Amino acid sequence: MDPIIDWQISRHDIKSRGQYLLETGKWADCHFLVGQEPNHQMLAGHKLILAMASPVFEAMFYGGLAEKNDPIPILDLDPSAFKSLLEYIYTDKISINSVDKACELCYGAKKYMLPHVVEQCITFLWSDLCPKNVCRAYEFAKLFEEPRLMEKCLQIMCTKTLDVIQDSNFEDVELSTIVTILDQAVLNIDSELNLFWAINKYAEKHGLCVSRSSETNQQNIDQDSNSSPQSPIDVDIEAPPSNNLPQRNSTTGLVNNEQAGAVMVPVANAVRQQELPTIRDAIRRVRFLSLTPQQFADGPARTNLLTQSEAFAILMNISTSNSCYPMPEGFTTNKSPRNAFSESSSSPVPGPSGVSTTHRPGVSGPSPSGIFPQHVPPPQPAPLPTKSFPAPVPAPIPPAHPESVESPFFSDYLEEIRNNDSNYDRKYYCRRIMRQQTECLNTSVLDCSLTFIVDRSVCITGIEVPTQVQGSTIVGNDRYSELLYAHLLDAHGSRLTYTHCNQRVQFNSMLEISFDRPVFIQRNKMYKIGVVFNKVGWYPVSQSVTKVNCDNVGFTFCVGSQSESVRDNFIRTIVFTYTRDGIVYP
Known part of the structure; x- marks a missing residue:
């Protein structure tokens, strides 16, 4: 008996037979070129099994x-990840x-x-969360709309903040995650x-600093300037992260639009390039006014994350x-x-070179030359350290961006509707008026997008799209x-x-x-x-x-640049309501 020819005899279940076909490629009738050059791999498959x-x-394969x-x-997939998908399809194993x-x-x-693989991935992330990987897990949960996982990740970020921001992996997180923490x-x-030194370290690694030597006024931050090889490099710190910053294919949603059957789509790349958070968005959220004049003068004021005029104005506001x-x-006042987990605010905080930036009251150090007055008011004595720690207070889970915050006005508005309208949960259909209809052929993947604004706050629950036009080859089958x-994306490109x-x-x-949840x-x-x-x-x-008006709500379509609305007429109706029942805020 030839063991190669009669391989089926020694395999007693479908899993082991599938494993053999997967490993050997026997009877394969399709192939996949997976990954980006030069690390792409050729993998064999079987259409029927897939x-x-x-x-x-x-x-x-059979459309x-x-x-x-x-x-x-x-x-858009790493070869190892696609191999794991094939392993599940052929053998039910999930590694x-x-x-x-x-x-x-x-x-x-x-x-x-x-979906079963998705559930197992979520379960693994829940069981393996720690300060080292919590930012990565949060970014994943945000992208794939897993609000409970987002909440868990954010609780770890809030209760173990020092461990999170001091880990080396923090230098590779998305700027939007840093902004969320701040x-x-x-x-x-x-x-x-x-927080400031963590941002400073992040900025230094990715070249996101401003050269004070080129500053003439605040507006120069947004402009490019020429610099010689001997002078400091001027970087536009208002720009979003460049391509060499941490941008993982698995979390950007980038796919090959020409690949038949692709379900994931690009996530508003043009909007992302314009609206991504910048290092400046992070700096402006640091509560500099909670520092003493000495802490600020010997620390943040000496870095290239603040211009001279900004540093001087902040110091003046700290001092008086x-x-x-x-x-x-844009800077917070x-x-x-926010260190509510510890009563002590006088613990030494290491600066960029490991030197403590907490000083004795009444002792002032040298001020940066040419920026600050020589006589800086001494800081007030800090409270004595204590060993008692109050119970952690879970921080509220913020939305991806400010426009999805449930404001007090919105809560009052909803309550008023409930009290005065028994049909407050009714759905409304804002249908666009169509003219000059024709037809187009989708040969693989048809990508469409529509930008819009409303003049009244509502909850979007879904959309309507047209179905296919029946052809002569399928008469009798309706x-x-x-x-x-x-x-649904916001103006920042976040889903x-x-x-x-x-x-x-x-x-x-x-x-x-209907969307997975109203927004x-x-x-x-x-x-x-x-x-x-x-x-x-x-x-x-x-x-x-x-422009369309529906139930006293005005919709304006195709706003922004022309590239943001593509084949917009495929999205015929926006379904909305005024109720918040069922909404799960991220």
């Missing part, structure tokens, strides 16, 4: 116009040994609609200097409560220490299987909610899609809806008006 596990693979390319490029692996695997599982009212730190110098524009993905749709629908009709949006703020159709076929297109 389609049995994933509706995306089913559409890719109306099945994928003809071989190999099929998959550029997760790190947070990075869990995030990458979960991205692929969401893309190819493998937005918290309660953190486990000794003083704001802990009625300074004639206003705080620099909050004077309250339904087909639609496959699409939709999401507020999303949904997948995989169901049989009627031709020549409208399909209502409260503020008036006069720009938002963006994105939809990607993954089903091959003909769809109706037309022109539409830019």
Whole structure:
């Protein structure tokens, strides 16, 4: 008996047989080129096995116009993550040994609609959270709309802040995560200097500093200037992180739009480039006014994260409560220490070279030359340290950006509706008026987006999109299987909610899609809806008006630059309500 020919005999279950096919590539009828050059890999697969596990693979191989390319490029997944997906499909095994692996695997599982793998990834992240990986896990939870995981991560950030910001991995987090930490009212730190030096270290690693030698006024921060090799490099610190900053494919949502069956879509790249948080957004959130004049003069004032005029104005505001110098524009005026987890605010805080920046009361050090007065008012004595620690107070979970905050006005407004309108939870349909309808053919993936603003705060619950136009080749069958993905973004490009749709629908009709959760949006703020159709076929297109009024709510469509609204007429209706029942704020 030839063991190579009769390999089936020694394998007694479907898992071991699937493992053999996966490892050997025997009978493979498709191939995938996975990853980016020069680290891409060629992996073999079997269409039937893949389609049995994933509706995306089913559409890719057995749809109306099945994928003809071989190999099929998959550029947005790491080869190891795609191998793990194949291992699950062929053998039911799920191998997760790190947070990075869990995030990458979960991205692929969401893309190819493998919900069991997604659940296992989330479970692993819950069990492995620690200060070393909590920022990475938070970014993952924010991207994939896992509010409970976001809350858990943020609690760790607040209760173990020093461990989080002093870990080497903190230098590789997204700036939006740093801004989220700085937005918290309660953190486990000794003083704001802990936060400032962490930001300073981050900025130095990524070249996000301003040269004071080139400063003539505050507006120069936003301008590029020429510098010789001998002079300090002037960097636009108002710019978002460049491509060499930590930007992981598995957390950006970048995919190959020409790949048939792709479910995940680009996340408003043009908006992201314009609206990403900058290092300045982080600096402006540091509560400098909670420091003593000596701490500020010997620490933040000596760095390149503040211009001379900013440093001088901040020092004047620290030194006196009625300074004639206003705080620099955008900087917080909050004077309250947020180190509520420790009663001691006089513990030494190491500076950039490890030197303590806490000094004895009444002893002043040298001031930076040419910036500050020589006579700096001495700091007030700090309270004596105590060994008692109050119970941790969980910080409120902030939304991705300020416009999704539930304001007191909105709460009062909802209460008024409840008291005066028994139908306050009714849904409303803002339907766009369509003209000059024609048809277009989707050959693989059809990506659409629509920007809009409203003149009254509402809750967006879903959208309506048109279904395919019935062709002559399918007469007698009035339904087909639609496959699409939709999401709602804010002006910063952060995803507020999303949904997948995989169901049989009627031709020549409208399909209502409900988002995973309603989202409260503020008036006069720009938002963006994105939809990607993954089903091959003909769809109706037309022109539409830019303004629609519905139940006293005015919608304005296609706002911002022209590139932000692409094939906007595929999004026919925005569904909204005034109730907050069911809303889960991130």
